[in-house]
Amino acid sequence: xxxxxxxxxxxxxxxxxxxxxxxxxxxxxxxxxxxxxxxxxxxxxxxxxxxxxxxxxxxxxxxxxxxxxxxxxxxxxxxxxxxxxxxxxxxxxxxxxxxxxxxxxxxxxxxxxxxxxxxxxxxxxxxxxxxxxxxxxxxxxxxxxxxxxxxxxxxxxxxxxxxxxxxxxxxxxxxxxxxxxxxxxxxxxxxxxxxxxxxxxxxxxxxxxxxxxxxxxxxxxxxxxxxxxxxxxxxxxxxxxxxxxxxxxxxxxxxxxxxxxxxxxxxxxxxxxxxxxxxxxxxxxxxxxxxxxxxxxxxxxxxxxxxxxxxxxxxxxxxxxxxxxxx
Amino acid sequence: xxxxxxxxxxxxxxxxxxxxxxxxxxxxxxxxxxxxxxxxxxxxxxxxxxxxxxxxxxxxxxxxxxxxxxxxxxxxxxxxxxxxxxxxxxxxxxxxxxxxxxxxxxxxxxxxxxxxxxxxxxxxxxxxxxxxxxxxxxxxxxxxxxxxxxxxxxxxxxxxxxxxxxxxxxxxxxxxxxxxxxxxxxxxxxxxxxxxxxxxxxxxxxxxxxxxxxxxxxxxxxxxxxxxxxxxxxxxxxxxxxxxxxxxxxxxxxxxxxxxxxxxxxxxxxxxxxxxxxxxxxxxxxxxxxxxxxxxxxxxxxxxxxxxxxxxxxxxxxxxxxxxxxxxxxxxxxxxxxxxxx
Ligand SMILES: Cc1ncc(C[n+]2csc(CCOP(=O)(O)OP(=O)(O)O)c2C)c(N)n1
Ligand SMILES: [Mg+2]
Numbered sequence: 001x002x003x004x005x006x007x008x009x010x011x012x013x014x015x016x017x018x019x020x021x022x023x024x025x026x027x028x029x030x031x032x033x034x035x036x037x038x039x040x041x042x043x044x045x046x047x048x049x050x051x052x053x054x055x056x057x058x059x060x061x062x063x064x065x066x067x068x069x070x071x072x073x074x075x076x077x078x079x080x081x082x083x084x085x086x087x088x089x090x091x092x093x094x095x096x097x098x099x100x101x102x103x104x105x106x107x108x109x110x111x112x113x114x115x116x117x118x119x120x121x122x123x124x125x126x127x128x129x130x131x132x133x134x135x136x137x138x139x140x141x142x143x144x145x146x147x148x149x150x151x152x153x154x155x156x157x158x159x160x161x162x163x164x165x166x167x168x169x170x171x172x173x174x175x176x177x178x179x180x181x182x183x184x185x186x187x188x189x190x191x192x193x194x195x196x197x198x199x200x201x202x203x204x205x206x207x208x209x210x211x212x213x214x215x216x217x218x219x220x221x222x223x224x225x226x227x228x229x230x231x232x233x234x235x236x237x238x239x240x241x242x243x244x245x246x247x248x249x250x251x252x253x254x255x256x257x258x259x260x261x262x263x264x265x266x267x268x269x270x271x272x273x274x275x276x277x278x279x280x281x282x283x284x285x286x287x288x289x290x291x292x293x294x295x296x297x298x299x300x301x302x303x304x305x306x307x308x309x310x311x312x313x314x315x316x317x318x319x320x321x322x323x324x325x326x327x
Numbered sequence: 328x329x330x331x332x333x334x335x336x337x338x339x340x341x342x343x344x345x346x347x348x349x350x351x352x353x354x355x356x357x358x359x360x361x362x363x364x365x366x367x368x369x370x371x372x373x374x375x376x377x378x379x380x381x382x383x384x385x386x387x388x389x390x391x392x393x394x395x396x397x398x399x400x401x402x403x404x405x406x407x408x409x410x411x412x413x414x415x416x417x418x419x420x421x422x423x424x425x426x427x428x429x430x431x432x433x434x435x436x437x438x439x440x441x442x443x444x445x446x447x448x449x450x451x452x453x454x455x456x457x458x459x460x461x462x463x464x465x466x467x468x469x470x471x472x473x474x475x476x477x478x479x480x481x482x483x484x485x486x487x488x489x490x491x492x493x494x495x496x497x498x499x500x501x502x503x504x505x506x507x508x509x510x511x512x513x514x515x516x517x518x519x520x521x522x523x524x525x526x527x528x529x530x531x532x533x534x535x536x537x538x539x540x541x542x543x544x545x546x547x548x549x550x551x552x553x554x555x556x557x558x559x560x561x562x563x564x565x566x567x568x569x570x571x572x573x574x575x576x577x578x579x580x581x582x583x584x585x586x587x588x589x590x591x592x593x594x595x596x597x598x599x600x601x602x603x604x605x606x607x608x609x610x611x612x613x614x615x616x617x618x619x620x621x622x623x624x625x626x627x628x629x630x631x632x633x634x635x636x637x638x639x640x641x642x643x644x645x646x647x648x649x650x651x652x653x654x655x656x657x658x659x660x661x662x663x664x665x666x667x668x669x
Contacts, residue, residue, distance in 0.1 A: 025477070051477060057507065062466040062500030069470020072455055073404065075477065089496070096460050097467065105448045105456035106439040107662040141663055165665035 004184045007177040009151035010116075011040055013158045014078060016188075018048050021076060024162060027054040028063055028080030037082055038118055038177055060086055064093040064115065071113040072101065076162055084119035084171065085131040098167040099142035113167040114158075118174035120212055120262055122311055125174075127299030130307075132263035137169050138240040138272070144193050145239040147171040149214035151182040153237060156191030164193060171239075173211040180215065196243035198250065202230035205324055206250040207317070208273055209260040210236040217260050219314035220321055229325045239269055247273060248281050255286040256324050260317055265293040287327040292320045340622050341556045345563065349624055355396055355555055356615050356625070357633065359388040362413035363612055364637040365422050368645055369429055369444075373590045377649075378429050382445050382589040384412040386553075389611035390517045390580035391487070392417050393550075393558025397566045398485055404471050406455040406464040406486040409445040410517060410584075414487065419452045422640050426648035433654045440654050461492040465501035465514065472510035472575070483569040484512040485562075490579075491522020493539065494530045502577065506543035511569035513562065514577045517552060519584040524597035537579040545575045552580030553611040556618070585610070 004012065018024045025048075026041050032055035035042030045053035056063050060081055067077035081087045087094070094115065101111040121130030137145050146161060146168055148154040154172070161168035199214060200221050209217040214235045221231035232250050236242065251257055257277055259270035270291040277289060292312045294300070300310045342352040362384060369381045384391065387410050395417035398405065407414050412425060420436070427435035428444040437448040437456065448456030455471065457464055468486030475482045492498060493516060505512050516536045520527050533539065540547025548565070551557040558580055565576035583606040587594040594603070619625035 057500070057503055059496075059500045059503065061496055062469070062504055065463065065466025065497065065501065066470035066473055066504055069406075069455075069467035069472070070474040070477075071470075072467070073471050073474045075474045092460055093463060093466070096458055097463050100458065101456060102665060103663055104438055104442055104446070104458060105450075106437075106441060107665070108437070108448055108450040109456045110665055160667075163667055165667065 001183050001185055003181055004151045005178050006151050006154055006172070006180045007038065007040060009154045009184050010158060010172060011042060013155045014041065015044060015047065017159060017162050018044065018052060023074060023076040024078065025052040025054065025075065026078045026080060027056050027067060029056055029058055029082045031055065031080050036080065038174065040116070040172075041080065060090040061093055064090040064098065067113050067115075068093060068098050068101070068111055071111045072109050076112055078114045078116060078162065081115060081117040083129050084117040084133045085128045087117055087133060091136070094137065094143065094167070094169070095140045099140045101142075102166060103142055110165050111167050112165045114161045114170055115167070116170045116172060118177070119171050120173040120175055121300040121307060122175045122212060124302060124307065125300070126302035130300040132261070132294070134171060134239050135263055135268050138269060142166065143240070144168040145171065146193060146237065147173070147211045147239055148237060149173070149176065149211055149235055151180065151184045153191060153197070153235075155184055156189050157193070157237065159188065160190040160193050163190070168193065171211065175212045176215075191237070194238045194241050194243055196237055196246040197235045198232060198246065199235045200231065200233040202232035202254065204230045204254055205256040205258060205321055206232050206234060206254045207258045207260060207321065208234045208236060208247060210239060211262065213260045213262050213312060216312060216314045217317055220317035223314065223318045224321050224325070227322070229321065231321055242273065242276065244276055244280070247276060251277050251281045252284045255284055256327070257285070258290040258292060258317070258320055258324055260292045260312055262294050262311060264296050265291060266296050268293055287324055290320050290324050292317050341618070342622075345556060345560050347559070352619070353624060355392050355559075356619060358392045358413060358417045359555065359612055359615060360633055361422065361637050361640060362388050362391070362416050364634070364641050365425060365644065366412060368641045370586070370590070372429065372645070378444075379431070380443055380590055381429065382409050383584070383586050384410040386519065386583050386585045386606070386611065387517050388413045389555035389615070390515070390552040390558050390582050393555040394485060394487070394513070394515050394562045394578070396559055397562040398483070401452055403482050404453045404455060404468075404484040406468040406471065406484065407447055407457060408461070408464065408487050408489070409457070410489070411447060411487050412445065415447045415454055418454060420447065420449060420454070422644035423647050426644040427651060430648045430651065431653070432648055432651035433658070434651060439658060441659070462488055462495035462497035464488070465497045466504065468512050468514070469501045469504040469510055472505065472512035473508060475511055476508065481570045482511065483566050485515060486512065487515045487517060489522060490516055490518040490520070490527050490536050491525060491530050493536050502540070502543040502545065502575070505575035506545050509572065509574035511572070512575045513565045513569060514575065515562070516577065516579045517582055518579050519582050521584065521588070521598070523588045523592060535579055537577055540577040545577060547577045547579065549579050549581065552582030553609050553614055555611060555615055582611075583609070
């Protein structure tokens with residue numbers, strides 16, 4: 001068992017899988033010689049060469065288009081989009097092409113492709129280096145959307161993603177890259193896609209989060225525990241398709257729910273989670289479902305106060321949880 | 328002396344000069360003819376709304392058969408577009424397959440009737456499944472070529488699209504990759520001069536699509552898209568280049584679509600009947616018949632016979648598809664996700 005940062009875990013996992021399976025290669029802007037702007041692909045070029053760590057043209061549509069073609073004929077591409085904010089030129093290739101390849105050919109063709117991309121705010125990235133993009137892509141059956149929050153999960157989920165026969169959008173919260181360290185088991189292990197994880201058990205309230213907000217939520221739960229309120233923290237891990245069972249099991253136990261995400265509120269992931277709970281577990285609820293999310297603004301401001309105002313954090317989450325406890 | 332004369336005559340026979348046997352060139356004719364008769368039937372079936380939609384390859388048969396004929400069937404890859412009926416017929420799809428797609432019936436091989444007709448795909452024939460957004464197949468074809476290069480086989484990829492689609496960013500990005508990485512892919516633009524109603528001059532400021540090849544460091548070749556042998560010759564050279572590891576070629580086949588864009592289009596709103604009639608005189612099937620007659624491979628009687636044979640095949644496909652069941656409703660639900668294989 002080694003202690004690794006979130007970033008090291010991702011990098012080492014790609015390295016190991018490229019060593020194991022020569023169909024796996026990485027492509028993206030600056031992923032080769034320099035090892036990626038966040039250094040997520042550092043060392044892959046040196047180890048596996050220019051054929052397998054490809055510095056692509058600055059053209060996101062084709063990064064995905066090329067990867068789809070290669071995946072269709074048996075390769076296992078890992079495409080990096082340098083920042084999630086710049087994935088939109090490739091939206092058509094992801095949603096109309098990769099996600100629909102299996103369905104549209106009645107399983108004649110498939111698209112085993114991983115798209116890794118750093119997303120999220122809190123690093124002074126302003127409007128265009130802070131976006132949460134998951135909601136756009138969680139509306140596209142045929143595409144998995146994964147967002148790990150710990151180094152251990154990042155490894156197990158990334159391995160599953162690479163070996164998965166369908167396309168996976170693998171969202172890496174950039175604030176976690178170097179700020180989160182944790183134990184990563186040695187050797188190979190996979191974590192199935194589509195399974196959430198209870199990161200902290202509790203009996204009073206269910207808090208549902210993912211990515212960077214998972215850590216803020218755990219901090220908030222810690223504060224509440226000192227006040228005698230036991231919060232169960234569910235880490236969604238896979239955002240589409242959602243693990244309804246884990247969500248509902250926890251809600252039936254606690255009867256109170258708070259959903260936390262950094263993405264803007266309206267039509268965000270929390271809306272769907274809330275809808276699932278009201279359809280399936282309405283009778284178990286003792287309080288209205290709460291959401292703590294980013295506000296409905298076009299972007300996250302660059303300046304310190306604006307960014308702080310936008311992002312949910314442990315304080316804001318704790319306040320919501322306390323109110324929910326009192327309800 | 329006599330043998331020299333015979334050789335000289337042989338070289339004047341275009342198909343032989345291209346290395347095609349008499350049988351092969353007759354096979355080309357048959358593929359073009361079958362595609363045409365099948366396509367004509369599809370229009371007829373649409374008229375009383377027996378089928379919901381048809382998009383036609385009429386007029387494009389020479390470009391398509393000439394190109395597909397230069398591939399190794401089932402070995403090379405094709406990533407075609409919706410007009411490529413003659414391409415996929417040449418590559419091994421059957422008239423029954425295509426009729427099943429037209430009627431949206433059970434067992435249709437491209438998608439089991441999930442997609443609109445003419446969204447071809449077959450794993451067995453290495454025909455990659457296509458979608459409706461134009462030009463998306465272009466970077467994907469470059470991606471297939473990228474994988475081929477990585478695996479070090481001598482396969483090639485053919486991808487097809489219209490001239491209007493070359494205005495899309497996908498075209499630029501795909502060709503850019505092919506140039507940078509010297510990829511074994513042939514980009515065949517079937518330039519029929521219109522994108523629905525919009526003429527080519529409103530898609531680009533250069534006279535030829537092929538002119539754009541220079542910007543990507545690959546050869547751009549213009550061929551007469553209504554002359555199957557002209558297309559075949561250029562395609563054969565491009566395939567040979569690609570197999571030798573010398574990279575991609577952009578081929579522009581100049582042609583015309585003498586029918587509306589699709590069964591939903593009325594082309595009288597954007598072009599004159601005189602223009603259409605003028606182009607009908609250069610019909611690729613007629614041109615092929617003239618050529619084959621000139622080289623003594625076809626005559627009036629054989630033309631009638633092959634037409635009768637084509638009608639039989641089309642009748643069979645039509646009847647087969649018409650009587651095929653629809654997929655059961657549950658068939659819409661499956662094959663969203665695959666299973667992990669270890
Ligand atoms: C991205 C996208 N935009 C618009 C359309 C609608 N559309 C379908 S075919 C077509 C014209 C294509 O013209 P061209 O590329 O010249 O091919 P042609 O049909 O003439 O063979 C248009 C606009 C589409 N299918 N995809
Ligand atoms: Mg056109």
